[in-house]
Every structure is written in C-alpha cells, then in structure tokens.
Amino acid sequence: MSTEQPKVSDRGTDTGPAGATKTGEPVAEPPPVAPEAAASEPAKPTTEPAVDRPAKPGTAAGTSGSTVDAPAKADDAAAKADSGTAAPKDDPAKGDGDTAKETAKETAKDNPAKDRAKPVPVAAPGDPFKPSERARLAAEAKEAARARRAAKAKAKADAKAAAKDKAGTQTKPDAKGQAGAEVKPGAKDPAAAKTDPKAAAPAATMTVVKKVSLVKPGDRWSAFAPAPLTVPGRIRRVVHAIGRGLIHEWTLAAVGAVVLAVLMTWPTLRYPQHTIPQDIWDPTLQAWQMAWSGHILLTDPSQLWHSNSFFPERWSFAFSDTLLGYAPAGMIGDGPVAALVRYNIIFVLVHALAFFGAYVLARQLGAGKTGSAVAGAAYAYAPWLLSQAGHLHVLSNGGIPLALAMLARGHGWSLKHGYRPERRHAGWALAGWFVAAWQISLGFGIGLPFVYVLALIVVVTAVIWLVQRFRSTGPKRPFGIKLLLADLFGGAAFAATGLALSIAYFKVAELHPSARRSVGDLELFSPPVGGFFTAPPESRIWGELHAGAREALPWNAEMTLLSGFVLYALAAAGLVFSIWTVRQRLFLLAAVLVSAILSMGTQFFGGTFTYVALFETLPGWDGLRTPGRLAIWTTLLLAILAAGSVSALVVRAKETAAERVPARPGPWLRLATLLPLVLVLVEGLNVTPHPIVPAQPAAFRQVDGPMLVLPSNQGVDQHVMLWSTSRFQPVVNGGSGFTPRRLTEIREATASFPDQASVTYLRDIGVRTVVLLRDRVAGTPWQTTIDLPVDSLGIQREDVGEVVVFRL
8 A cells, every 4th residue: 555645636526627616625635546555456346336436627426516535435445344344355366466457457448438548546445544644634624614714704795694505505414403514425424424433534534525625505607707797876877978978089079179279279369358360350340249149138139130339220230240159158248358258269169160060071971080180170270261360250160061960960871881771860960950050140151052052952862862762673761750850840940040030131131222242242352263272361381472472362351262282182182092982072073163163253254154143043142242252162072072082091001001010110101191180280370460459448338328439430330349348338330241321421420520510410310428539539530629618519528538428
C-alpha cells in the first residue's frame, strides 16, 4: 500500500470544465493507490460495491448532486472489510501482478469509452488515513468552510436563512431531528456509523468531505449567470434620458453651431451694450422692431401694427419687414441698452441657426457628418452675406433649411434613399410647418420666395406620389392618416400665418401707393453675372482684392454675391464625384442655374421671362425690389452639391484607410477630409465694423408724446426710434424702406421751427412736444434759431442736457 499523503484539491465534486464546484468550494482529492494494492483488491459483490469510479469533471454522482470522493470510498471499503462484508479474498494461485492485470481488463470491458484513456484507481483495503492525517484533513476542511461562510455572509443579506435552506435541501435529518451529513450511494448512514466502532473513523472522514462539497440549492449553474438587472427608478431614467440627449448628434451640432457663430461674428458680443454690427442705421431700426413687438404684445396686442413711430400714420409697423418672430425676445428688458444687447445676441444666433438648419437638411438628404458641416458653414458664412450684416431679416434665413429638413424627415424622404414609409413621423412634419410659419413671420423679403418654393414642392410631390400610386401594379405606397392630418393642420397654420401678415402689407400698399416697387427699382438693384464672383468689402480674404471689381457695380451692397470660391470648387467636384446619383446632380445643377438667373433680376435678357414675369404675376412679388437676395437659394443648392462631394471623399478615405496594412494613415486621411470645412470657414472670415451706437438723451425718459425730434431724416429717425424704447411715446420720426408722404410734408413744414406757422401746423396734427438735438443741428436752419426766444409763440422752452425741449 502506498504511504503517499492525501492532499486537499481545489477541484470540487460538482464541477464544471475547470473543476470548480457550483459555489467554488474545494474538496479532498483521492489518494493515489499503489499497483500492488490495486492488484490485491478483488471485485466487489453486486449488492455492496467496494470500488466506485470517481466522477469526471462536469458530471454529478449520486442522487444528491455531488460526486463520491475517493478517500471516502476507501474508508467505506475498509469499514466493510472490518465488519465482515468485504469483497472475496484474492486467488492464491495468481500473483499480485496477474490479479491487477485481470482487474484492469475487466474494468476496460465494462466501460471501454471512459476508462481506457484513464485507469480507474482502486482503493486499498483497510483505512489509508492515519489519525493525524485525518485530523489535519478535518482541520483544513473546517478552515475552508469557515472562509466560505464568511464570504457568503458578505454576499447575502440573510446568511442564516440561506444556511438553513441549504441544510434542508442537501442533508437529511438524523434520529434527533437535526441536520446530518448527506448520504451518498455506496456510503453508510452516519447514524449507523455511530453504532459501529469500526466504521466510526471512515464515517467521520466522509462527513468532513460532505461539508466541503456543499452546493447551493436550485439551478446548479446559477453562480455563473450574470447579475440580475435592476430596474432603474424614475429619477435615474430621467437622468439617463438627459444624458443621452446631451450627447445626441443634434445637441452636439447645435452647441457647435453656437460656439462657431460666436467666433465667426466676433467681436459682436465683446461690447453688446454699446456697439452694433455693420452700421448704426438699419440695425438700430431692427433693434426697435424687436423691442416694439415684445412690448405691445404684452400691453395691447390690438395695436401691434400701429406702432409709436411715424405718428400720426396707421399700419406703420408694416412699413418694412417686422422681425415679428423675435417678439418673445423683445419681451425681455426695456430701453435702448436692452434693445442693443438683444439685437447682438440675435445677430449671433441667426448665424448659428443658419449653420444648424443647413447641417440637418444635408443630413436628412443623406450626406455624411463632415459633408453636412461643410454645407452648414457654406450656407451660414458665405462671403456675400457679409454685405447684409446690417439687414437682420436677410440673415435670418436658418428657418428655411430647418423647415425643409423637418418636413422631409416627417414624410420619410431623403435624396439618397428616396421615400421610406417606415420612417414617416407626423410630429416632425407638423413641426416643420410651424418652423416654416415662424420663418415667414420674420419678413416677406426672404419669406415670400420661401412660400412659393414650398408651395411648388408640395404640388410637385403630391402629383408624383399620386401618379406612382395609381400607376403602380405592386403594393400601394402608404401615406397614413396621422401624417395627412399633420399636413392639413400644419399647412393650414402656415397659410393662415402668411395671410394674416399679408393683410397689413396690402393695407399699406393701398394707403401708400408710393410703397409699390417698379421695374425701374429692379434695374437699380439687379446684379450682373460678375457679381457672383465679387466679394463685399467686409470679406477678410477677398475684400481688398475685389475693390476694383466693386467700383464697376452700381450698388455694392446688393450686387456682391460671391458665395465662395471654395464652395464653387466643391460643388463642381460634386457634379462628377458625389454620393448623389447623376440624375440628382443634374437636377441640383439646374436648380442652381434657375436661382442664379432669378437673382440677376433684369440683367438676364431684361428679365422678361424670369424675374420680371414673377414680379408682374405672383401676388406680393412686386414688393421685392432686391433680386440679388435670392442668392440664398443659390448658396443652399451649391452647399448640397458640395456636401455630396465631401461625403464621397470621406467614404473613400475610410475605404482607403481600411485597405492599408497597417491602417496607420487612416487618422491622417480622416483629418484631411476636414480641409474643405476649414477652407470654407476661412473664406467666410469678416472685418465687419462695430460702431458705437449714440447714447439716448435723458429727455427721452422724461418727455411725453406725441413729439417730433429735429432734425429729421432717415438716419436720425432710426436713432430716435431706438431711443423711444424706454417709454414708447408716439413720435413723428420714423425710418423704413420708403418714406410716407405725410412725413415728408412734416419735415418741410418744420424747417423754419420755431415760428408761428410750424407751431400751428404741429398743433393741428396733434404734436405736443418738439425736441432739438444740439449735436445734430450743425449745417441746418436750427443752428441759428435753436436759442431764439419763443415767448411770443405761446410755447415753453427748456434745456435738458444736450437737447432743447419745446412744449407746444
């Protein structure tokens, strides 16, 4: 018999491929048996087998779900031998070697598939353990059990209940009703071992092994399962939703658009309380417009169109584009300083909206992220828009591509993939109509062409859809009742907004025939074809270089229509290398040419069949005297062509990087795809001036109206309108796209003020106060009459700071 000591192994009895139990508990390995002992052990009787084969890893032995340990089997066999139930004695005619050989052959015949590769160890008769060895094994097993219980106590909240549950499922009660050791096949009952002194030692050893091999109840492989998913609470779900929204592409694009707008329009926000972009005339008028709309909607909405300027005219708020869509911003703050801050912030945000709108439109059409960014930058920062820095209603064009993108998204359509019914969404379509309505509320100078373009898109799309639906022999293309209702409701809101705004303008055209435009006005503002290659003086890159070309243009501000040489090159590349199909490229090219021809007004063969035809036919078109502003559409279409070429470049760069081994040049190729975006932005850099706006005289915070401020002209009157935002008292002064006849008469009648005739005239029209600006009277008749006595005229004169106030 071998005297090798048994060792405690880390392989459990209920093991997987790695030899670990379900709970990872170590068990005792069987001691190796010498060949001599194996040879001297005969076969056991059928009723009480003396030798059990050890279970293989990954299998369970016995009914309790645990394998029979070899040392326990050996002890059990020795106990049986001592008690008279041992196996038959060895044949004395055979040697030990022959006996071992025959035993191995019989074992191989019984189970050739399992036992040929690995000999079955046969326990030697008698007890292989010494008392000291058995005590050591028991101590090690107890220590392992103690560590295991400590680990379980940390992992489970109710260790005591789990221990009782485990004891109830893996052990059977003894005679006294307490949990005893688990009984395995081929092993004696522990209760019987107590009455048999010869079997006491093997039973004790077996009991130690049983405690080491305890397993959890239920599923044997639950320890290897993933941790159960916890259902997040409401607060956590809200936090997760906010987190997902913050990293969404549209959120990142919007934030990036705002940051880029701040940089590209700098130093607009450097001194927002004192300066204003471009000049101090039209921008101050538009600052007053936003302030008036917010003020009157809070105080008396019924008087919206009858502003405090141009007294005593009615409908004066419709004398120019109103920027009514910015009324919510006008409700915040009051006075000229608040108006300037509001204007500067809106000035930056309109650039951000233009970039974002063109970006999402290009993405919806099917362009990649880099190509869409190029489209957004080209549309928002085209060099020709620098000449329009003083016309906020022209810069406020971001709602056009944004509305088109929303409508396309709602109807499941893109330029690259066509119509996909599964992507329809009535909510997006409805939102698109609302954005379109908001866009035309900013002014008809840009909004009216958008109305006709959108109407044309709706008609053409409806015709194509109906024709394909009725001519198709396959499944019908669905539309959906929800989407139909969204279009009907949204389209009705859009049309109602346009009609409601147009009423005031038609009323102004009726009361002031001089406000109507003529073909002669078109000739003054129609740019030649060379204007598309000429940059305004505000361009940092091309301004000085194109100074000679601008001198040949009659009206620089409306005729320098350079969309960008980089944009032209990218759009030209998009005709031959693009993600758009050839048919789509040709369609975009045709649209670019049509919009450019219309932008030329009367310069294209007199405009007889182009702009002039629209001017004389379409309602409201005769109010548009600046054809060059249609270059917005030219720029947008060129930007879509450029997005196609840049997107194709990015795709090709990724394919090239993937084909290289190793793919080290990949990041450099991807970085090179950003070069078009950088070039477009560089070409959009500006040197726009930011003059200081004249401060409000203190008298405007004190005097009542109606009042007249002298001298009166287009430039001064726009400042007066801004100064009146503290109290919005009625003022005769006003500036707009045209000068009403009555204002002209008032200026002529008061040229000799103060005298009896002018005082009487002003009293007749309701004026009660006249304010003379000392710093503006140089070179005017009031330079010598401002300090004359007025006692004989029955009026009062008072010096208030730098102004003189006459109360009639």
